[in-house]
Amino acid sequence: MTSRTHSTFQISGRSISFRLLEPNLIEIDGKRHRFYVLHRRHEHIVWLDGHTYHLQRADRGGLSPAAAVPASGEITALMPGKVLRIEVKVGDAVAEKQTVAMMESMKMESALHAPKAGRVAAIHCRPGQVVEMGELLIVIE
Amino acid sequence: MIRKVLIANRGEIAIRIGHTLREMEIETVSVFTEPDEHSLHVRAASTARRIESYLDASEIVRAAKESGADAIHPGYGFLSENPSLSEECEKAGVIFIGPRPNTIRAMGDKLESKRLMQSAGVPVVPSWDGTPPASEYPVLVKAVGGGGGKGMRLVEKVEDLAEAMASASREASNAFDDSRVFIEKYIRRPRHIEFQILGDSHGNHIHVFERECSIQRRHQKIIEETPSTAMTPKLREQMGAAAVAASKAVDYRGAGTVEFILDPTGSFYFLEMNTRLQVEHPITEMTTGLDLVREQILVAQGEKLSYRQADLRPVGHSMECRIYAEVPEENFRPSTGTIEIFEPPAGPGVRLDSGVARGSVVSYHFDPLLAKLVVWASSREAAIDRMKRALADFVLLGVRNNIEFLHRVISAADFSSGEIDTGFLERHPELFTVSADVPVEALLVASLGGDKAGSGDRIPDVWNSGSWRNS
Numbered sequence: 047m048t049s050r051t052h053s054t055f056q057i058s059g060r061s062i063s064f065r066l067l068e069p070n071l072i073e074i075d076g077k078r079h080r081f082y083v084l085h086r087r088h089e090h091i092v093w094l095d096g097h098t099y100h101l102q103r104a105d106r107g108g109l110s111p112a113a114a115v116p117a118s119g120e121i122t123a124l125m126p127g128k129v130l131r132i133e134v135k136v137g138d139a140v141a142e143k144q145t146v147a148m149m150e151s152m153k154m155e156s157a158l159h160a161p162k163a164g165r166v167a168a169i170h171c172r173p174g175q176v177v178e179m180g181e182l183l184i185v186i187e
Numbered sequence: 188m189i190r191k192v193l194i195a196n197r198g199e200i201a202i203r204i205g206h207t208l209r210e211m212e213i214e215t216v217s218v219f220t221e222p223d224e225h226s227l228h229v230r231a232a233s234t235a236r237r238i239e240s241y242l243d244a245s246e247i248v249r250a251a252k253e254s255g256a257d258a259i260h261p262g263y264g265f266l267s268e269n270p271s272l273s274e275e276c277e278k279a280g281v282i283f284i285g286p287r288p289n290t291i292r293a294m295g296d297k298l299e300s301k302r303l304m305q306s307a308g309v310p311v312v313p314s315w316d317g318t319p320p321a322s323e324y325p326v327l328v329k330a331v332g333g334g335g336g337k338g339m340r341l342v343e344k345v346e347d348l349a350e351a352m353a354s355a356s357r358e359a360s361n362a363f364d365d366s367r368v369f370i371e372k373y374i375r376r377p378r379h380i381e382f383q384i385l386g387d388s389h390g391n392h393i394h395v396f397e398r399e400c401s402i403q404r405r406h407q408k409i410i411e412e413t414p415s416t417a418m419t420p421k422l423r424e425q426m427g428a429a430a431v432a433a434s435k436a437v438d439y440r441g442a443g444t445v446e447f448i449l450d451p452t453g454s455f456y457f458l459e460m461n462t463r464l465q466v467e468h469p470i471t472e473m474t475t476g477l478d479l480v481r482e483q484i485l486v487a488q489g490e491k492l493s494y495r496q497a498d499l500r501p502v503g504h505s506m507e508c509r510i511y512a513e514v515p516e517e518n519f520r521p522s523t524g525t526i527e528i529f530e531p532p533a534g535p536g537v538r539l540d541s542g543v544a545r546g547s548v549v550s551y552h553f554d555p556l557l558a559k560l561v562v563w564a565s566s567r568e569a570a571i572d573r574m575k576r577a578l579a580d581f582v583l584l585g586v587r588n589n590i591e592f593l594h595r596v597i598s599a600a601d602f603s604s605g606e607i608d609t610g611f612l613e614r615h616p617e618l619f620t621v622s623a624d625v626p627v628e629a630l631l632v633a634s635l636g637g638d639k640a641g642s643g644d645r646i647p648d649v650w651n652s653g654s655w656r657n658s
Contacts, residue, residue, distance in 0.1 A: 055631045057650075062627060066635060074628055081632040082528050084584050089658070092629045093528070096579030098591060099629045104656040125521055126551040130357075152512075152521040152555045154337075154405075155358050179523070 119167070119186035121158055123177045127151030131173050134184070138166045146184055147171075160186050189213055189258045189282060189488050193251040194232070195272070196262030197241065198542030199558055200464070201228035204260050207480035216254045218247065222552045227544055241265045242364075244272040248279045258282035258487060260480075264554065267463040268295050269363075284487040286462045290437045294460040297331050298369055304457045307436035309429045312448065312456040314371040321345050325373040328355045332365030336406030341373065376608045377448040378417050379403065380455070382430035383471045383479070385494075386439035387486045393496045394427045394434075394445075395471050395479075401607045402596060404519055409589070410596060411467040412506040413474055416567070416605025417449055426455055431496075433460060441486050442468070442479050451608075466509070466559070469540060473505035473563040504570040505563045508578065508593045510541075512555040515592040516619050521555045524548075527585035532577040536563040536570075549586045557588065567605070571597055592618065623656045630655060 055062045065073045072079050084091040090101040130148040134140060140160040147158040167187040171177060191214040194201045201217060205228075208215050217232030220241060229235045236250045244266055251259050259281055261267035270291040276283035285291070294300045301311045319326050328351050330338030338359030340351035352368055360366035383395035399415035400408040414423075430445040437460075444465045446458040468479050477499075482492060512522045529545040541558035543549065549557065560577055564570040578594040595618045596602060601611070612618065634650035 055627070055634070055650075057627050057630065060627065062631060064631060072632055072635070074631065079628065079632075080582075082530075082582055082584055083633055083635070084527055090633045091584055092633045093582050093584055094626075094629050094632060096591075096594070097629075098584065099625055099657045101625060101629065101633055101655045102658050104623075104654045124517075126523055150361065151551045152553065154521065155354070155361075156520070 119162060119164055120182055121146065121161065121184040121186065123149065123179055123181045123183055124156075124158075125149075125151045126179045127177065129171045129173055129175045129177060129183070130155065132169060132171070132184070134166045134169075136166050136169055140164060140166060140186060146186075149177075158183065162186060189484060191216065191254070191256045192258045192260050192284070192484075193218065193247070193254060193256040194228075194260050194262065195241065195247045196260070196265055196267075197223055197226060197228050197553065198556065199228075199540045200262040200264075200466070200542075202231050202542060203469075203540045204262060204464075204480055205231050207478055207484070208260075210478075211481065211484060213484070214256075216251070216256050218250055220552075222550050225548070227542055227547060242269075244269065244275045247272065248275040248281060251276075251281050252279060256281065258284055258484075260284040260483070261463065263461075263463050263466055268461070270295065282487050284441065284483050286437075286440050286443065290439060291462045293437060294443075294462050295332060297329060297459055300460060301457065303436055304433055304460075307432050309433050309436075309457045310455060312371050312374065312458065314369060316369065318345070318348060319370055319372075323372060327371045327373050328352050328368050329371055330355060330359035330363060330365070331367035331369055332363040333359050336403075337362040338368060339406050342370075374448050374450050374456070376451050376610060377401075378415070378450075378608050379408070379446065379458075380415055380417065380426065380449045381444050381446040381461075381465070382427060383465070383468070384430050384434040384439060384443050384445055385479075385482055385486070385492055386434045386441065386443070387492045388440055388489055389491050390438075391492050391495070392431050392434040392439065393492065393494060393499070394430045395475055395477060395499060396501050397423065397426065398444075398465075398467055398470055399607070400467060401609050402602075402611055403609050404515070404612055406609075408467065409509050409511070410506065410593065411470055412504065412567070412570070413470045414501065414504065416607070422453060422455075429455070429457070433457065442483050466556070467507050469538060469559060469561045470505035470507050473538065473561060474501040474503055475499055476502075503563055503565045504567045505561065506570045506574050506597075507559050507561045508574060508597075509556055509589075510558040510560060510581075510583070510593075511589050512549045512557050512586045513589055514587045515589050516621055519589075521551065522549070522587035523551050524586040526557075526583060528582055529584075530580075530582035531558075532560070532580035534577070534580075536573055537577050538562070557583070557586075568603070571603060591621075621657060623658070625655045625657050629657075 082093040092099045132147045134146045142163045144160045145157040164186040168185040171183045193216040215232045216234045218238045219229045266272040270288040273283045273288040328340040338355045340355045342351045356366045379400045386392045398413045400411045402410035433445045444461040447455045449455045513519045526547045538561040562573040
């Protein structure tokens with residue numbers, strides 16, 4: 047991978063010449079930059095000259111706010127933590143943005159809101175339960 | 188003489204206390220709970236003992252006795268402001284590095300502390316035990332037993348009061364094991380200015396100047412600096428005298444902080460007294476040369492303070508940025524994970540008090556403070572330049588963090604002009620937006636590593652598409 051010879055990168059009709067000098071040092075068009083890269087399943091994390099970029103494909107559904115699909119009724123944990131309390135029961139009617147449960151993470155309380163108006167179809171957690179990020183907690187239909 | 192100290196804390200503060208103890212040739216014992224088994228503060232100590240909880244005073248005193256420690260340093264948070272640890276230490280004949288239980292109890296009760304300060308002639312904010320009249324809104328609901336913004340709510344209308352009190356009370360109960368809350372007048376556009384104080388058992392009380400802590404999120408400080416841009420020599424003298432009066436009123440022993448709010452007219456009010464080492468204590472150390480932990484140890488073993496008021500001459504300007512595992516752009520949600528790349532800044536006037544390193548696991552069990560980046564320079568302008576450079580040099584990947592956000596905050600025009608108050612971040616929503624555009628250089632370097640790597644001249648097509656966004 048470490049090529050000390052000049053290479054070119056073609057993007058949107060532009061041609062950029064670069065040299066990879068060291069694993070974390072690159073020369074682009076004659077100017078040196080420090081960089082670090084982490085490849086994750088859903089994103090590539092790039093640190094370059096003091097900025098961190100979380101690269102995601104813009105053409106995949108749901109990643110761009112403009113392309114957002116209609117609000118799903120699934121409420122998932124935004125972070126790992128503990129469910130403090132559930133303020134609705136199955137069958138309850140809820141308004142959009144209504145608080146349906148409270149969570150605690152890193153000693154801070156945060157509210158979980160209904161993503162849309164509807165009825166509580168299922169509750170998959172109970173107060174006191176420790177949940178992982180992304181875990182499905184409540185379904186609104 | 189203190190020979191061996193148990194540090195009843197974790198993270199960056201446990202490590203920072205250890206630095207001074209080792210400089211004083213005092214042995215250290217660290218404690219850890221199960222999720223902290225591999226944490227940096229455990230590796231830094233010569234002896235480590237596993238405990239069930241950082242909040243169990245009897246267990247911690249027992250650990251000190253069993254490990255032959257003659258003193259306990261509580262750090263900040265956890266049991267530092269809980270009189271039970273100071274009390275248990277007294278009973279067991281272990282030195283508590285901090286004030287006496289009565290001082291902690293009096294200052295930990297916000298209502299009693301205000302009464303005490305009022306009688307010592309220190310100005311205080313008006314407050315109520317019951318429901319304040321409608322004309323007094325907005326009001327703040329605060330936890331009697333706490334700090335750090337936990338159990339605190341701003342209430343705009345009388346009809347929101349009951350819910351805010353219930354929610355604050357629950358949060359206070361979880362954080363401090365004390366569900367009591369009270370209501371205080373809300374001061375508009377306040378600055379948060381605090382004074383470092385030191386007292387010894389020989390009747391000496393001094394202040395070590397102010398720290399401005401007005402840049403806050405969720406009532407929690409993120410950037411602190413000294414001196415304050417709001418300070419004049421006359422105001423400093425008045426507030427310093429009030430801080431020393433507060434220290435004398437409770438015959439304070441050790442290092443403490445008297446917090447004030449300062450309104451735009453120059454009136455100041457006592458807010459609370461923190462009877463412990465403060466998170467932001469390093470900026471005071473940078474401008475004065477004091478080692479506050481060393482003074483704490485000296486006072487705890489009955490010695491006199493090393494400084495008199497007239498000895499202290501602050502030099503230059505210091506600033507601290509708190510590095511949190513959180514996403515400011517998403518309402519400061521905490522982030523967890525493993526720190527895979529950690530390249531801290533260095534250079535003249537840069538100090539990093541860190542609780543983490545490469546490989547550290549950041550879990551949801553504890554506060555998301557990872558490290559404190561502190562700089563010193565000869566002027567405020569130079570300190571801001573230095574902080575920007577240090578933040579731009581800081582590589583921390585694997586856990587989302589606020590490094591770039593801090594850079595944007597200190598780059599704001601209002602910040603450089605010193606026009607700050609505790610509502611600063613709310614007035615600057617533009618600081619919370621990140622461009623979705625990805626520079627081609629970022630795509631280029633992303634293409635050079637991992638399984639999607641290019642080789643030689645050929646970059647895979649995936650990287651050539653312009654359809655990547657920064658999120």
